[in-house]
Amino acid sequence: MQRLIQMLSALAALALPWCLLAGPARADNPCRQSVVIYLDVSGSMYEQGYMSTPAWSKGRKVTLMENTVHFLETQLLAADSLALRPGDTLTLRGFYSKVDNLAGPIRDYNPGLHAAAIASEAKDRLDFNRDGQYDLADALPQANPKGRENAFLAPRPEARPDRQGAGRDYVLETDFVNVVEDMVNKFRETPLGSGGPQGYEKLVFIILTDGGQENLATQELFKQKIREAGELMKARLDEGMVQVHFFGVVATNRGAYLRLHHRQDVSFDFKEHLHATLGQVDMAAASLDQINAILAQRAERIEIEQAPEPRYKYPEPPAAGEPRPAASASGTIVAPLNLVNHSCRGLTLQEVRCVIYRSPGAVGKAAGPPAGRTPLDNFVYPAGRALGGRASINYFDNLEVSYQRHLEPGRYQLDLVPVSKELGQGARKTVDLEVPQPPAPPEEPFDLPVYLLGLAVLAGLAGLVWHFTRKPGS
Numbered sequence: 001m002q003r004l005i006q007m008l009s010a011l012a013a014l015a016l017p018w019c020l021l022a023g024p025a026r027a028d029n030p031c032r033q034s035v036v037i038y039l040d041v042s043g044s045m046y047e048q049g050y051m052s053t054p055a056w057s058k059g060r061k062v063t064l065m066e067n068t069v070h071f072l073e074t075q076l077l078a079a080d081s082l083a084l085r086p087g088d089t090l091t092l093r094g095f096y097s098k099v100d101n102l103a104g105p106i107r108d109y110n111p112g113l114h115a116a117a118i119a120s121e122a123k124d125r126l127d128f129n130r131d132g133q134y135d136l137a138d139a140l141p142q143a144n145p146k147g148r149e150n151a152f153l154a155p156r157p158e159a160r161p162d163r164q165g166a167g168r169d170y171v172l173e174t175d176f177v178n179v180v181e182d183m184v185n186k187f188r189e190t191p192l193g194s195g196g197p198q199g200y201e202k203l204v205f206i207i208l209t210d211g212g213q214e215n216l217a218t219q220e221l222f223k224q225k226i227r228e229a230g231e232l233m234k235a236r237l238d239e240g241m242v243q244v245h246f247f248g249v250v251a252t253n254r255g256a257y258l259r260l261h262h263r264q265d266v267s268f269d270f271k272e273h274l275h276a277t278l279g280q281v282d283m284a285a286a287s288l289d290q291i292n293a294i295l296a297q298r299a300e301r302i303e304i305e306q307a308p309e310p311r312y313k314y315p316e317p318p319a320a321g322e323p324r325p326a327a328s329a330s331g332t333i334v335a336p337l338n339l340v341n342h343s344c345r346g347l348t349l350q351e352v353r354c355v356i357y358r359s360p361g362a363v364g365k366a367a368g369p370p371a372g373r374t375p376l377d378n379f380v381y382p383a384g385r386a387l388g389g390r391a392s393i394n395y396f397d398n399l400e401v402s403y404q405r406h407l408e409p410g411r412y413q414l415d416l417v418p419v420s421k422e423l424g425q426g427a428r429k430t431v432d433l434e435v436p437q438p439p440a441p442p443e444e445p446f447d448l449p450v451y452l453l454g455l456a457v458l459a460g461l462a463g464l465v466w467h468f469t470r471k472p473g474s
Helices: 004-020 064-076 113-127 177-189 216-239 269-276 289-299 448-469
Strands: 033-040 089-095 099-105 202-209 242-250 277-282 302-306 311-313 331-341 347-358 376-386 396-403 409-421 430-434
Touching: 004 242, 004 269, 033 064, 064 202, 064 242, 089 113, 089 216, 089 269, 099 113, 099 177, 177 202, 216 242, 216 269, 242 269, 242 289, 242 331, 269 277, 277 289, 302 347, 302 409, 311 430, 331 347, 331 376, 331 409, 331 430, 376 396, 376 430
Parallel strands: 033 089, 033 202, 202 242, 242 277
Antiparallel strands: 089 099, 302 331, 311 331, 331 396, 347 376, 347 409, 409 430
C-alpha cells in the first residue's frame, strides 16, 4: 500500500508542471488573444549617439535598447494597456538578421505577475557577456570570451574575401524577411475563432523597431514575402481577427528610424499588405495614454447599428392662463438609436456626439458627402450605458438621445457619433431630419362669465349714452 501511495505521489509530481503549463491554454476564455511582440535588437539600438537620459533612469544615460525594454515592461505590458488583456498568451521575439525567442510564451497573462518577468528574461538573453549590460558588440565572437551564441545573427551565405575579423562571418543588417516569415508561421499555428477552449479571438502582432530593411540583397524577397503574407491572412485581416501594429522607436528625437532612406522604410509595406497601424514613439518620454491612443485605432467600439428616423418636438403649448412662450423657444431633437457591441468584452457607451447641418438637398440624400453642408451646432448626450460583449445577452441596446435647439421648418442632417469609454469614437452615422411647420396656436376657450360681464359693460355704456343724448321731456 505504501509503495502504491509513493507511485501515485511521483506521478502527481510529474503531472503538476504539465498542468500548470497546459492548464491556462485550456481555460474557457472566448476573449483570449495571442499577442506576439517583435523587438528590434539590431546594432543601432545600442549606439552612443541615440542614448538619452529619461526621467526613470535618475540621471543615467541609457541606450535606446534599454529605454525600449523599460517601456515594454512599464507601459506596453501594463494592466491598463490596450496591447493585451489578462488571460492572453504573450510571446516576445527578438530580431536582427535572424528572429529568435526573447521571452515566453506566457499563457494566461497577468500584468502584475508577468510584465517584470518578461523584461527580466529579455534582459538576460541580451546580456551576452553577463556583465549587467546588453550590448550587441559583446555577442560577436571576437568580443565574447564566454562563447554565448547570438541567436539573432544569421551567418553569411559565403565568407567575404575582405573580412578582417570573425564579425564579418555574420549578417549585421536588419532583415525583415525573417520577421514576415515568423509572422506567417505564428498565423498558421494559431487557431482563430474555433469556438473551443484552444481557440483565440485574435492574433495581434506588435513590432518595435528603430530601423528598416538594411539587407539590400533580400529587399525584393521581403517585398514578395509581405505581399504573400497579406494574401494568406486577408480574410482574417478584414475580419479584424489578425491585427498588426508597427511602431518606430526613437529617443528624444534621435534614432536611426528618423534617418531611414525611403527604400529602407518598410512601415508602409506593413500598412499596405497587413493593414498595420503606424506610430512613432519617443522612448524617453513615452506614456501609456500615447500608446493606447494608437492601439485604440483597431479596437472594437460600441457602434450605431441603425438610426431610425429622428423627429423634432415643438414645446408643449401653455396651459390656460399661462403666458405664451417666445416664437424662438427651443424644441427638442429626438434621435432613437440601435446600439451594438461587437467586441468580445463588455464596453461602456460614454456619450453620443451630434453635429447638425442644414441639408443641401432633399431628404433621403444623407449618404452623400458632407461637402456643401453648413454646420449649425454640436451637442453631447451623456449616456453612461453599459453593453456586454457579443457573446452576452445584453450586447444590443436601444437608446433615445435628445438635444435642445430651436430650428426653423426645413430639412437638416444629423451626424451621430458614439463614444466608447477609454476607446474613443465609433463610426459616424448620418441621418435626415425633417422639421415640420409649428402647430397652430390653440384658440382661446369661451369664457361665459367674462362674456356676460362684457355684455353688461356694453349695456351700461349704451344706457349712459342714451341718458346724456336724449331730449328733455322725452
